[in-house]
Amino acid sequence: MKKRLFATGLTGFVGRHIQSRLSNPDSKWDLLPAASTYDLSDPSSLESLWPELPDAVIHLAGQTFIPEAFRNPARTFQVNLQGTLNLLQALKSRGFSGTFIYVSSGDVYGQVSENALPIDEHQPPSPRNPYAVSKLSTEFLCLQWGMTEKWPVMVARSFNHIGTGQKESFVIASAARQITRIKQALQAPILEVGDIDVTRDFLDVSDVVAAYLALLEKGSPGQIYNVCSGKEHSIRELIEQLADLAQIEMKLYQDPTLLRPTEQRRVCGNYTKLQQATGWTPEVTTKQSLQAILADWDTRVLQE
Template identity: 60%
Template structure:
């Protein structure tokens, strides 16, 4: 029988892709463990109730408060959900006798402001979180690492950088631009795109490649270790928007919207996944063009 895998946040962007991958027969080694109802990370009783169906062989912990502007608006709740919620999950698993592999999904955002001499960003670079979301993630990382020393589990931390794909909410830049481009193509808005600061660079990875990295880390990741999950390719956001417009067959003009500008903006981001690749053999397999086309197709299939 395939090993059971509990995925918290299964209704989120990455979680839905994991569910779809299993439905398509792409997870031959794992069987997703479903719960009769969703659980609240801030309610130990609800987590325990969700585990009554059985103790999983492994956990991918995706659930959390992930939106940076919301973290600035309500830092206390962000810390509660991402740090205390993780502690509640760990304790519930321990109480149920869990002894498998626990993958904590953190974020490349924990590195904070990084000088150009430190690019590409490797795991040896100390975190310097610059927003409450990143503080909550690095705090939960440390909690997981402490548990990796104290418990007979394998606990691994993944730090994904920007990941994109079909189904991502429009609060993120690439799906937001894709939605506007499809609206332009349909004649629903002028050929003007409201943008934030699009002359920054980011390290974008297809969500399907991210999931493959998580699955390989469940098999080969070392206990207590941290792994970057990224493409290793620096992409200027403006160039990706222009490429999407070209793929959609429209010409657009970019207009900066002050409400879309973020605080503590990092100008350039590119990560190194050398550690992940060397230890597991994982490599990105999906081109940025294929990813962007998938995002456009997703929005083209929607009512806008």
Template identity: 50%
Template structure:
């Protein structure tokens, strides 16, 4: 089975490549460009569509570019697959951010919860997911859709809070930084899944997900950001003062978040296997290698 992987060079894409060696689109080929020739050359049997503009602040700065990449790039890909008589399965990777603000009474959030996107990135993912659902019903190939929540794991960009904390803690442990941790709003909760478990979910969805089916990819566990920071400090064996940096504060309207992976488990048997302690330790080990 030949797998076409978009977004192969991203954080998750690299883990997909390690687990399911796939063929990336040619280097430098933009999803917004004509893709017919590339698809004709690859002739894939399956597709995982990861490529996206996924940084929320950038989506506010340039919503049109975000929509061009995430919606029209997806449409371009679908049309290129169709024109090359693709008959396999595609996994579209959306986002748990599409739910928007979820009342605490509705947690854990399930796939039938209304979508109320609150930023241009989430809007683009809602639109692209709707497009993929339509194509799953009317085209010659099948499409399964994933809504992943927060990821964690080695190799993630320090633009993300837990990875940034792991970097700061490691710098303190190596004597490269004063024992002071700069943080934003850490008194919120989020649902984190190890990236390796996420990739395993994608593999199973490609194989066993229902055509037109939409699946949360999440741990089903609610983690306090403050608690994860304190666990990183304990694992590294350091002492550090925590200081709120106002430059890092973003308005977190969603104080608590946890989702349900019941549908994913029902259709594929998937459940998260990697404990949070291992994810955090692997993050610290990865930063130690990078910073030494």
């Protein structure tokens, strides 16, 4: 018999991929639909959300865009921290006692010296923007809730995701969209970019989803797990790969408005703890991911 899973944020980037994965007849999980529309910042909208009690919850929903967190930190905390508290209280009042995975961010580590790379879970967090502070605060809330309520609670610190369906406000999606427009002669062969000589740890969204499902099955309560590729790529390198795959030539223009304060120059995560607990390893290569992203934008650009 399949177990029941409820996930917040199903209309988002990762949420849509979870829906797709769990629509497979071989899935061990049935995805519970919300009984009504809801807003995590409105506790009253959560009161009758679960006609059936879920066996597990993956909490994906949140304000994830760092520039928006700088523009409106209060709203970011309202959604990420207060919204999670509202969710936990609603689940408690319904009698939930199952597995709860809070999806956090590798951004909570903040400034990390190069000799501390790759980053593992022993690295002390040092958040450097309001978004990361909100995520770290919510980690503590969820872990405390697990201890107090005796729920199996885990935190997934996910590093950068890439994949099909991502919003163009994220760097690789933005580059892929622009490259597709150049290829389709809808844009001059000039790519607007921010600081592309930083490195990041990019993981395909399908591997991210697989990691969350692996944690549901085999993760240890009260633990924090990095979800990452274990590799670092410069953004410039990935943009050049996209251009090569699309077979176009272009020039790069650095837009000052796309530069972020308190930028970490290099990021690379360590997923050993996750692998040892669950057996999970990344399966999608960077090239496979970039090819899929370009194919996705071929369709999306035509629909714009």
